[in-house]
């Protein structure tokens with residue numbers, strides 16, 4: 001008689017869950033993937049603005065670890081077992097063409113995240129994974145060994161192991177409502193405090209609302225703390241919103257900020273980073289010569305986006321009706337300084353629901369880094385965002401989900 005294959009239940013059909021179920025199936029296990037949404041990979045579909053920044057081409061494991069500010073070292077085995085290059089090879093082999101953009105960011109060549117979900121579904125099919133639509137209510141263990149999962153509709157599935165890949169609590173409409181933290185706690189695990197990471201920032205100054213919707217490209221930013229210590233610098237894109245600021249450089253900056261009760265952070269935007277103060281002054285002088293008889297507020301159209309002009313005019317303290325030829329040198333120098341140092345105070349993070357990832361989660365000192373198995377309950381595994389690990393923007397968070405999911409699938 002043939003031996004009965006071990007049965008593994010994977011809870012959550014996101015990035016981590018699909019890879020975990022496929023890698024378990026590839027070993028000949030009976031792999032069941034339970035997802036509460038009607039479709040798999042709902043969050044994956046909205047990643048990278050619908051293009052899905054799958055991973056990053058950073059050369060080696062050290063490079064990956066260096067891009068994971070929270071508990072990066074926990075991921076050595078996961079990255080060595082299934083690296084960014086292994087992931088690209090797997091996806092290419094399944095028929096997904098990929099391309100590399102600025103900063104090593106890897107996307108599907110089609111620019112469609114749906115194509116990533118499609119190859120993951122193919123991976124599930126190739127490895128005989130059974131997908132079940134259902135919501136897991138409870139993960140039950142007996143004598144410190146996983147025994148079954150119970151679904152909301154009352155179904156019970158007996159199994160040898162369970163991989164929890166339920167994600168965090170950010171963007172809960174995609175299905176990540178934090179159930180995995182409950183499963184972990186009910187099985188004796190510690191869950192570290194949940195905080196938003198890669199999250200937009202609220203700004204104290206009311207004028208930002210006037211610029212809402214304005215997106216700025218090729219700007220540089222600095223963030224200073226209350227002691228005027230520079231804690232972050234970046235160059236790229238950002239956007240003003242009704243509450244403050246968002247966009248790539250802002251989301252990345254948020255990883256370097258914490259406790260707003262202790263710190264008074266100031267964001268300073270250089271609107272013209274390619275020009276020194278002297279060069280910008282020369283440029284403004286040329287514009288002012290051209291528009292000598294115009295009023296100040298009508299003289300900035302070639303220099304600034306339309307939406308920013310009223311804001312800059314107001315902050316410059318130069319009367320808007322003043323004709324350009326009446327503007328003094330010191331007023332002009334103040335304008336130059338304002339454009340190079342547009343400053344504002346950061347009030348707080350936007351709520352965790354709006355964060356790209358959840359920081360905090362299942363404490364990693366209670367999970368075996370070589371297998372992703374719980375150190376407390378045999379047969380219980382965790383992978384993906386439910387763990388207390390998170391990375392910078394650039395494809396690192398999905399790589400964490402794929403690497404930890406793959407490793408759990410190999411060891412369950």
Ligand SMILES: Cc1cc2nc3c(=O)[nH]c(=O)nc-3n(C[C@H](O)[C@H](O)[C@H](O)COP(=O)(O)OP(=O)(O)OC[C@H]3O[C@@H](n4cnc5c(N)ncnc54)[C@H](O)[C@@H]3O)c2cc1C
Nearest residue numbers: 012014015016036047048053136167175384385395397398
């Ligand atoms: C807007 C946005 C853009 C992003 N862009 C990128 C990007 O381009 N690159 C990048 O690297 N990262 C990106 N991220 C982060 C990345 O999407 C996540 O880190 C990653 O999806 C986490 O994968 P996961 O499988 O752990 O969790 P999820 O993808 O959240 O999957 C969890 C799944 O579990 C299911 N589930 C939960 N509870 C239950 C239950 N009780 N029973 C059954 N099923 C359950 C959920 O429905 C969900 O499908 C982005 C995030 C957001 C919000």
